[in-house]
Amino acid sequence: MPGWPLAFDGLRIAHVSDLHFGELMPMDRALGIARLINEAKPDMLCNTGDLVDLDCAGVAPLVEALASVHAPLGNFFVMGNHDELDAGDHVERLMTDAGTTVLDDEICVIRRGDSALRVGGIGWARTGGHCRARIDRALGPEGGVDLLLSHNPKAFDHAAERGTSLVLSGHTHGGQIARRNRPNANLAIAHRRSAGLYELGPSRLFVTTGAGAWFPLRVNCPAEVAFLTIRRSDQVSN
Numbered sequence: 001m002p003g004w005p006l007a008f009d010g011l012r013i014a015h016v017s018d019l020h021f022g023e024l025m026p027m028d029r030a031l032g033i034a035r036l037i038n039e040a041k042p043d044m045l046c047n048t049g050d051l052v053d054l055d056c057a058g059v060a061p062l063v064e065a066l067a068s069v070h071a072p073l074g075n076f077f078v079m080g081n082h083d084e085l086d087a088g089d090h091v092e093r094l095m096t097d098a099g100t101t102v103l104d105d106e107i108c109v110i111r112r113g114d115s116a117l118r119v120g121g122i123g124w125a126r127t128g129g130h131c132r133a134r135i136d137r138a139l140g141p142e143g144g145v146d147l148l149l150s151h152n153p154k155a156f157d158h159a160a161e162r163g164t165s166l167v168l169s170g171h172t173h174g175g176q177i178a179r180r181n182r183p184n185a186n187l188a189i190a191h192r193r194s195a196g197l198y199e200l201g202p203s204r205l206f207v208t209t210g211a212g213a214w215f216p217l218r219v220n221c222p223a224e225v226a227f228l229t230i231r232r233s234d235q236v237s238n
């Protein structure tokens with residue numbers, strides 16, 4: 001990452017998204033995923049939304065398990081579209097009350113010595129224009145963030161314009177069905193950037209294919225929790 005703060009070189013992020021707690025993600029499987037994340041001892045947990053599928057009833061034990069993951073530099077969550085389907089305010093409140101930092105068009109500054117890592121997050125935004133408005137609300141008229149969480153990867157264009165180093169997103173599930181060895185040739189046809197790592201100037205976007213599912217099939221596109229180690233690059237970018 002060009003421009004990543006040196007004091008945070010080597011930061012290990014667990015990036016989970018799209019658990020879709022519900023029929024296709026029963027509680028025992030979801031709790032197993034939370035346990036796996038905790039055992040990996042990340043510095044930071046970034047959950048980019050769609051915690052629930054259709055109905056948030058019964059999700060509390062999963063909320064507790066995710067909130068209790070030991071992640072000393074922060075345990076962050078942004079809302080996805082599915083989180084709003086049933087009772088968005090309730091999901092957001094459950095997460096906050098459990099101790100998770102819900103970033104709803106806002107930023108959080110993490111300090112290490114004299115250095116700071118600026119982490120921003122935006123709520124669910126359907127279009128690139130909506131993403132732009134939320135990013136500007138989070139960042140204000142000036143300045144930027146090092147890391148931005150957005151359920152929708154369509155935030156990347158404007159986040160890059162605002163000088164964001166890294167954007168983490170989900171939402172696409174990588175289409176769930178992809179061509180062999182071509183993760184970008186998949187069913188998520190509404191998205192130009194639907195799986196893996198993308199670059200725009202010095203900015204980077206990582207789109208996880210997600211932990212859960214909308215339908216009970218994945219082909220050449222396994223479910224995942226991504227563990228990312230962020231390295232600062234001294235290479236001068238355009």
Ligand SMILES: [Fe+2]
Binds near residue numbers: 081082151171
């Ligand atoms: Fe989504």
